[in-house]
Amino acid sequence: MQAFIYITVCIEILLFVHFPFSEQIMPLLSKMAKIPIYSNILYSKLFTFFIIMVTCIGTRSKKDLELDPTKQIIFPLIFGFIMFFGSICFLFFKEKGETSLEWYNIAYIILSIIGATLINSALDNISKRIKSNFMKDRFNIENESFEQSKDKVETEFSVNIPMKFFYNRKWHNGWLNICNCFRGTFVIGTPGSGKSFSVINSFIRQHSAKGFAEVVYDFKFPELAKIAYYNYQKNKQLGKIPSNFKFNVINFSDIEYSRRINPLKREYIEILADATETAEALYESLQKGDKGSGGNSDFFKTSAVNLLAASIYFWSRYENGKYSDLPHVLAFLNQEYDVLFKVLFSEPELKSLVSPFEAAYKSGAVDQLEVRP
Numbered sequence: 001m002q003a004f005i006y007i008t009v010c011i012e013i014l015l016f017v018h019f020p021f022s023e024q025i026m027p028l029l030s031k032m033a034k035i036p037i038y039s040n041i042l043y044s045k046l047f048t049f050f051i052i053m054v055t056c057i058g059t060r061s062k063k064d065l066e067l068d069p070t071k072q073i074i075f076p077l078i079f080g081f082i083m084f085f086g087s088i089c090f091l092f093f094k095e096k097g098e099t100s101l102e103w104y105n106i107a108y109i110i111l112s113i114i115g116a117t118l119i120n121s122a123l124d125n126i127s128k129r130i131k132s133n134f135m136k137d138r139f140n141i142e143n144e145s146f147e148q149s150k151d152k153v154e155t156e157f158s159v160n161i162p163m164k165f166f167y168n169r170k171w172h173n174g175w176l177n178i179c180n181c182f183r184g185t186f187v188i189g190t191p192g193s194g195k196s197f198s199v200i201n202s203f204i205r206q207h208s209a210k211g212f213a214e215v216v217y218d219f220k221f222p223e224l225a226k227i228a229y230y231n232y233q234k235n236k237q238l239g240k241i242p243s244n245f246k247f248n249v250i251n252f253s254d255i256e257y258s259r260r261i262n263p264l265k266r267e268y269i270e271i272l273a274d275a276t277e278t279a280e281a282l283y284e285s286l287q288k289g290d291k292g293s294g295g296n297s298d299f300f301k302t303s304a305v306n307l308l309a310a311s312i313y314f315w316s317r318y319e320n321g322k323y324s325d326l327p328h329v330l331a332f333l334n335q336e337y338d339v340l341f342k343v344l345f346s347e348p349e350l351k352s353l354v355s356p357f358e359a360a361y362k363s364g365a366v367d368q369l370e371v372r373p
Contacts, residue, residue: 002120009116012044017105041088049084056123063110065123076123084115085242141166153177156210161202181207191311196224204228208235211242222257224251264312264329265319272349275313279305307357308333312351314357318348337361 009279015029015038032038037047067073090111093104148165152175161176178185181203189195207214208231218224228247235241251258267273283305311332316324332340341361344354 004056005116005120006113006197007045007050008048009112011306012038012041013109013112016041017108029289031131039312047086047329049119052116052120052123056127067129068222072125072130073122076118076125080118080120080122082115084119085110087115106163109313117244120245142169148172149177150174153179155179157181158351161199167225170328183265196220200224204254205231209240211235211240213245221251221253261324264316264324264326266316266324269316269321269324272309272316272353275316276305276309278312279309282308303357306353308351314344314347316351321327 011032015033037043087108090104090108093102145165147167147168148163150172152160154177157180159178159181160179162170163174163176164189165174166172182261185199185203187195201224204214204216204227207229214228216228218228230240231246232247236243236245248259251255258270263278269278283301287301299345308329311329315321315328315332318324332343335343341354341358343359344350
């Protein structure tokens with residue numbers, strides 16, 4: 001298409017400069033001169049300009065374009081118009097019937113070609129500039145970006161996370177300042193999106209350095225536990241953590257790494273009611289199926305709970321609770337009934353609770369004693 005621009009310029013020059021041609025070419029030029037657009041020099045110029053505009057519409061930029069609008073669009077367009085259309089003035093110097101190549105004809109030819117080239121170049125750059133921006137921001141990132149905090153706002157309770165944000169076609173360094181953590185911080189993201197790395201780890205490190213007592217739920221144990229333990233040891237050496245702070249892990253899946261306690265310790269079993277509550281909790285945690293069936297099942301449940309409660313209470317009192325733990329209680333319950341009742345009756349507070357079991361044993365109602373949860 002761009003070649004067609006210069007073809008029209010050449011045809012215009014051949015028709016309006018009147019070169020001395022052979023008789024074979026003159027008939028062709030005479031027929032072309034009858035075309036309306038070549039009946040007047042101004043029409044010819046406008047037609048060439050139209051061809052230039054149509055050609056430039058299809059121009060595409062093959063790479064990122066950084067243009068200087070003044071030097072590459074405005075100046076070429078202005079001077080191109082002046083030269084291209086101003087060249088018409090030199091045709092007025094020509095006398096009728098003249099066929100020689102005078103200076104004004106040469107000036108007309110040069111200005112027409114240079115003017116067409118400058119206009120073509122300027123309009124090409126306009127088209128490239130427009131099309132280079134098409135689909136450049138297909139996700140509307142530029143319009144949705146905004147200025148964010150570049151200053152670190154640190155308080156005794158704050159968490160300050162360094163970040164980068166995109167604004168005004170540039171990346172900037174900024175800070176995510178969470179000044180009041182007590183209002184709650186909600187972190188949402190798909191698995192592997194970086195929630196722990198970007199936010200949770202920063203909370204652990206910075207709150208540990210500020211002497212916070214932390215409870216960390218480590219879903220991917222021991223990933224967060226290692227970070228928490230490292231910062232605990234580090235800040236303890238630096239004196240940022242009170243000396244009475246301790247590091248503990250509660251792990252129900254792998255108790256090898258867990259801090260363990262004895263729920264049957266004497267300090268927790270002060271009265272018989274405490275032993276009964278503990279026995280009920282153990283029974284319910286072991287029971288499967290419907291827990292509210294009632295009737296006979298409740299009767300056997302009560303019997304099992306009472307016998308377990310009596311055993312727990314006895315061992316919490318025997319030798320000041322030295323053997324008060326679940327393994328000793330279970331081993332004791334597997335003894336012969338004669339031994340079992342003889343030991344339990346040695347504790348005066350248990351006589352009323354254990355008497356029904358002894359009576360059932362002596363009367364042969366063994367099923368009542370061997371009930372299982």
